[in-house]
Amino acid sequence: MRLATWNVNSVKQRLPRLLPWLDQRRPDVLCLQETKVPDDTFAALLDEELAERGYEVAAYGESRWNGVAILSRVGLDDVVRGIEGAPGFPHPEARALAATCGGVRVHSLYVPNGREPDSDHYRYKLAWLAALRDVVAAGPADAIVCGDMNIAPADADVFDPAAYVGSTHVTEPERAALAELAKLGLHDVVRERWPDERVFTYWDYRAGMFHQDLGMRIDLVLASTPVAERVRAAWVDRHARKGTGPSDHAPVIVDLDEAPDGDIGPVVPPPSAPARRRSARLPQAR
DNA sequence: ATGCCCATCTATGATGGA
Numbered sequence: 001m002r003l004a005t006w007n008v009n010s011v012k013q014r015l016p017r018l019l020p021w022l023d024q025r026r027p028d029v030l031c032l033q034e035t036k037v038p039d040d041t042f043a044a045l046l047d048e049e050l051a052e053r054g055y056e057v058a059a060y061g062e063s064r065w066n067g068v069a070i071l072s073r074v075g076l077d078d079v080v081r082g083i084e085g086a087p088g089f090p091h092p093e094a095r096a097l098a099a100t101c102g103g104v105r106v107h108s109l110y111v112p113n114g115r116e117p118d119s120d121h122y123r124y125k126l127a128w129l130a131a132l133r134d135v136v137a138a139g140p141a142d143a144i145v146c147g148d149m150n151i152a153p154a155d156a157d158v159f160d161p162a163a164y165v166g167s168t169h170v171t172e173p174e175r176a177a178l179a180e181l182a183k184l185g186l187h188d189v190v191r192e193r194w195p196d197e198r199v200f201t202y203w204d205y206r207a208g209m210f211h212q213d214l215g216m217r218i219d220l221v222l223a224s225t226p227v228a229e230r231v232r233a234a235w236v237d238r239h240a241r242k243g244t245g246p247s248d249h250a251p252v253i254v255d256l257d258e259a260p261d262g263d264i265g266p267v268v269p270p271p272s273a274p275a276r277r278r279s280a281r282l283p284q285a286r
Numbered sequence: 287a288t289g290c291c292c293a294t295c296t297a298t299g300a301t302g303g304a
Contacts, residue, residue, distance in 0.1 A: 009303085010293055034303090036294070064294050065302075113304065150304070169304065204304070208290035216304075242288045248303085 001074060001102050001256045005031040005146040006240070007110070007202075007219060007249035011067070012037055012045060014247055019049055021240055025253060028074045029101045031108030033148045035059065035067030042069065058099055066094045068110050068147070074102035086131035089124045096132070098139075103259055104227055105140045107132075109147035114168035122168060125150070129177035137184055142259075145186055145222040148202075148249065151178055153188060157217035159200070169218060187228035189221050189254055190236065201236050202249045210241055221254050230256040 004027040008014040011032060022030070035042060042059040050057050056076040061067030070076065077100045082092055095110045109132070112125040136145055151174045155161040164170045182188070190199060200215030209215060223231065233255040241250040 013293070034293095113302080115302085115304090164304095167304080202304070205291035208288095211287090211289050213288090218304080238288080246288095248292075 001029065001104075001258075002027045002253065003029040003031070003101075003104075003106070003144060003146070003221070003256065004237075004251045004253045005033070005108065005148075005219060005221060006251035007033040007148040007247060009034050009036075009247040009249065011035040011042065011069070013245070015045060017240065017243075017245060017247070021237075021251070022053060025237065025251070027253065028072065029104075029106055030055075030071040031097075031106065031146055032069040032071070033067070033108065033110040035061045035069055036064060037061050037067060038063050042067075058097055060094045060097045062094045066110055068094060068097045068108045070097055070099050070101065070106060070108050072099065072101040072106075076101055083128065083131045083135050085134060086128045087124055089121065095128070098135075100140075103142060104256075105143040107136070107143070107145045107147070109145065109149065111148060111150040113150050114174065117166065117168055117171050125168075126173055126177060129174075130180075133177070133180045133184065136181065136186070141224060142227050143186070143224040144227055144254075145181060146220060146252070148218060149178070149220045150218055151175065152216050152218055153178055153191065153220070156198075157191075157200075159214040159216065169216065181222055185225045186222035187225065189223050189228055189231050189234045190217075190252060192228070193231070193234040199236055200250075201252060203241060205248050219249055219252050221252050223254070227256065230259065232257050
């Protein structure tokens with residue numbers, strides 16, 4: 001199963017990039033953030049195009065700001081909009097959507113920005129993350145928590161740590177909120193795959209930041225242990241940040257091996273082939 | 287070349303993004 005997450009910075013503006021990208025990368029599950037459209041607009045823009053490609057769709061948006069969605073062609077069940085117990089600012093914002101896709105509880109998240117440390121918006125961000133933790137803790141063992149987390153987990157995840165001192169995205173309380181998710185057994189699968197690499201997912205549009213690779217890694221895929229053990233590949237699709245009319249974020253793509261036997265129903269062998277024992281499987285790349 | 291801000295709206299500039 002291939003899962004991807006992408007902050008598209010307006011799904012309406014990004015249509016000329018999103019549809020060709022879907023055909024190129026063919027994710028089974030795609031989490032979107034910053035769609036910036038109400039649900040009826042999302043449907044009018046994309047339902048037909050996505051149905052042609054075999055996707056079911058759940059969208060949770062509002063006009064102007066925010067907005068998340070999940071596209072899936074491996075099932076889309078038990079959809080939940082928002083985070084139970086999370087505060088609004090002041091109204092509940094369209095920042096979270098969950099669904100069960102291919103046996104995995106998938107969360108598409110657009111975490112509040114925080115604006116300035118110790119501001120009302122910053123406190124909102126931390127309270128929102130605490131509520132998210134509780135929802136994930138109460139959820140299924142097979143889970144992926146992904147999206148624009150608006151936190152750089154470590155200094156290696158910003159192009160110049162000194163430039164970010166005193167800014168949001170790198171403060172200790174924000175990183176502590178991520179650590180609370182890690183304590184639930186969630187793994188940062190891109191960093192685990194590329195422990196020493198320079199890996200960013202966001203580059204400011206201004207001043208040629210992308211072209212100098214001056215960015216941040218704030219779009220994360222966090223997978224629970226049984227899902228993390230199935231990760232075959234995890235990477236940032238920087239190609240999608242190039243060219244005409246890109247989002248300022250690049251997609252993150254994660255490929256999972258099939259679930260262990262029993263999790264996906266009966267496996268029927270081809271007529272002439274004997275059933276293979278698990279011991280006959282190829283070793284899994286780690 | 288990856289190539290030097292973008293997107294939104296009871297708009298025509300103010301605001302949010304990170």
